[in-house]
Amino acid sequence: MKTWNGEETVADFVFDEDIYKLIVDQLDVAVITDQEGRYVHVTKSWEEYYGLQLKDIKGKFVREVFPTTKIHEALKTKESFIGVPAPLVNEKQEQGWCSYIPIIKEGQVVAGFIHVLFHSEKTAVAFSRRLNAMMDELNYYKQEVKQLRKSKYSIDDIIGESPLIGRLKEQIQRAAKSSSTVLIEGETGSGKELVAHSIHDLSQRAYKPLIKINCAAIPAELFESELFGYEYGAFTGADKKGKKGKFEMASGGSLFLDEINQMPLILQPKLLRALQESEIERIGGKESIPVDIRLIAASNTSLEKMVSSNAFRSDLFYRLNVLSIRIPALRERTEDIPLLVDSMIEKFNFQLGLNVQGIQPQVLQRFGEYDWPGNIRELQNVVERGMNMALTGMLEWKHFDEYFQNKALRRLGRTAEKGSLLIRQAKKNLEKEILLESLAKYGDNKTQCAREMGISRTLLYKKMKEYGIKQ
Ligand SMILES: Nc1ncnc2c1ncn2[C@@H]1O[C@H](COP(=O)(O)OP(=O)(O)OP(=O)(O)O)[C@@H](O)[C@H]1O
Structure with missing residues (x-):
């Protein structure tokens, strides 16, 4: 049959049994059986490999010739x-190595197919070498992709040998093995972002992106489009082409919602829906888009x-709090301060071109007494500031004195700002602080302490008792 432009069509081609067999013969060592597992056809290579002739075995069950064959099992189980x-x-x-394949038509087994893939160890070894070379290449590219998409931080950036940090690292390892939502809680500057990156970096999703949104930084009216994106013409001012939201961008990887506590209440049900259904709808879009993300909040x-x-x-909250990680505040693990400060000195020497040799133990001791409300970030800033004053040599207290001078006042201000304590409590905190400082300065000389504080010795003892300070 010819088409209008004279070409032959497929209808002229007669696809008879002989052609099938000739094609199968190209498959090297191969066998066709009937649905019961009897020989119907074997290839020339099969005859050579086994030294047998088709005419001698045709119609026989394969298991009569090869008792260990799996073709009968394959035909029975359809696997x-x-x-x-x-x-x-x-x-x-x-x-050699072979495959036993049931041929299924409309749910019924109609034939069996046996294919010896490698009929000598040499061919198998050559194939395996090629496969290994390809796997090596694949692993190389995976590493390259990981490097390019590298998380900003990894678990090795978490410095500290305290039991609390040990526990934190264990929790990170555990969280990385699962795909459940993780809620990280911790004070400001305690390392929440560092932990989020470490989880992603250790997870199976490390080759895919980690997309971060800081919920405190996005104006409420832009929140939805940032998270879910929008379609062309969704609203005035929207980009002509439409835009992917962070959910779509993070697909296959992890989505890090920092400061989730700042997420507008009105948007919370939308986030919940996206998490529960693993799909989102762009603003102005008509269809649901499936998304595969791991959420870290x-x-x-x-x-x-x-x-x-x-x-x-x-x-x-319950949807987010499937796995929860609480990062300890720095004041709960002051034993890590020396190690942290050492690594900061090394980092800033390199970054700022300084030559600071170390820090005096007395300074570290005083660092241990401070409560570090800004946690590691504050410690980092204090060390950088001190190093900029010292430039070389050892860091001494004089390099930090100014920063800490007004700390009691600053703390009072901060407490009042937070509104978490009554002013009376804040005054008490300040009083205790001054008392402790004066006692540290004058040691056993209580008269001198009382004089400096402008109170009587009796009142000094009373206050010490009140604040649980040992004499
Ligand atoms: N255990 C740690 N070891 C070394 N560096 C740390 C550690 N924890 C935090 N840091 C460093 O402290 C700084 C603040 O950490 P990060 O930004 O992760 O804190 P955060 O809790 O996310 O802060 P915020 O609440 O302000 O968002 C970063 O420079 C980080 O690298």
């Missing part, structure tokens, strides 16, 4: 067996407390 050692007829024959206040005061939705 293929791939890469099974091929049965041998004599010990001189080289080991961080908060610097207790979300549970926010839930009790109705400032955060409880259903979203």
